[in-house]
Amino acid sequence: MDRIFITPLANKIASLNSIDINKVKGTGPRGRITKIDIEKHIATSASAKEIHQTNKSEPALGMDHEVVEIPKIRRIIAEKLTVSKSSIPHFYLRRKAKVDQLIDIRSRANGAIGVKEKISINDFFIKACGCALTDYPDCNMIWQDQHMLKFKEVGIGVAISTESGLYTPTLKNIDKKSVSQISLEMKGLIEKAKNKQLRNSDFADCAHAISNLGMFAVENFDAIINPPNSSILAVGAIKEEVISENEVMSSCKKVSLTLSVDHRTIDGELGAKFLDRIVFYLQNPTVLLIR
Template structure:
């Protein structure tokens, strides 16, 4: 029986996606789990996999179309199956889908569009990219049907501009010219400072879609989520010793990181404090049964959160392997839908940059996020003596609508129990 593939919803605030490329063409065979198409969201380029095996019977939208979440995009049929030409299971004809996407793109555009700009033939995605990068469509040569400007034309134009504009070079800081004048009474000379001849010019850099999405989410979180913060220092000497011992027998490319231990410890601690593994649902608190840990990943132009699902149930080596694979895909711009959806609590780790301590913004609709700093050698008091100890600070940001200071502090105590007795993470 024919199966309809729809535009997936990747994250609670996703409203639409751009179908960048069809990987499987009409008439081609596709196996369940194979990549069917690539879509672009505010966060990343994501690979959409086929949910069934069969033949790609029909594409319902064109490449470059902006498609609302839940809209049918393709039909997969069994080999030799006859599929009725009329819409199947609520499928819109491709023409209607394209018209809806065009209307959606127009509604998102700025109202001050000249008549000349309206007459320019360009795809919705090309228009949006042009607005984001402040490109005059009159200056772009279209390569689509009838001279229509498509996404690749905008990208080619931007590449040409970057090539034509001199690249930034390292400019040595000019040495101020100094003259001297004798001091009236001491006999030695004092420097007289003169301003340098030139300073770097101001630069305006348009925000891309990822940066705009991050901005919207963080503003929403800070305005509507009443944050409070709790910081604690953890003794990680035993944890680092255990990690070193484990990594001595692990092959290259499979060694554990400090963050792997933190993910496991947080997941186990959340079992005891379900209010921190929750979100607001109307006037109720939705406590999630699964513990899915989101891990913030630095990508070009911003941040992306990949999700280790059921982290409380998985061994460390599985957590480590999954995170490593998802981070690699995220930085290549090839994340899968399941990589970035479904998190119930997040971790942001800046320890690799020698950051001692920081506070993170809650990732909506979650109720908490843990900001992790570097493990550092610091002076500690042991008995009546000052010795060198290995400590790591972490700060919990929590939603005061869902939890309170005492409960959050108790969560940090349980987290310390796991981090400071890391053998508990292995049993």
């Protein structure tokens, strides 16, 4: 039997997921199997696999139950994120941002445009992350076994939840688009996701993603990095908070942000600066309108 060349990390992930490495084609030097090869094999296997469940399984804890078939997209998500948590060293950074000005600017902008063109809060978050990536280009990289890839374009993956599953299409060239352009493009992607019309061209490797659960009153949460991303921003609900400035009590609206970071690509200091820059743009939204 020919010797199989495989990186230690790829071998570990394969072992954790009970993968026969003899069935994986390596794309590294001398045909070496890399982490990317294993991840692609997992995704391909999940897509091609027909899941046959029967009602003959043993009752769970003696309770009545039914066997539910796992949707293909759910299995792909489960396998991909399991690989992420087992192979990516996550760390988490948390901040809050004042968004009174942002809410006011959005309200005034939406009052001057048609219903179909209305801008969401999330559109501003996307633009803020894009500008921050431009300011810190070392955060616009992803890790691979033999090297890192530094993107020349600024792309943001945006989590879209539908009845059929979770999709993360990529908005490209964020740094070159206005908030209104981002808003129109997002509306199109959401519509395509709901109608199961997303194409391969709607997905592209990028370094950063956003997941927003604020509309469900979730105050904060830790998002799992979706490979090959290096970071993901988890956006919570906007809450009214009492603050004290110069011994004067007042209130303001704040949003909780949690940045999940791949420590292989981004260290603590760089991650903190990146998140601080995102907060800066959210607290100074007029800057977003001119970039």
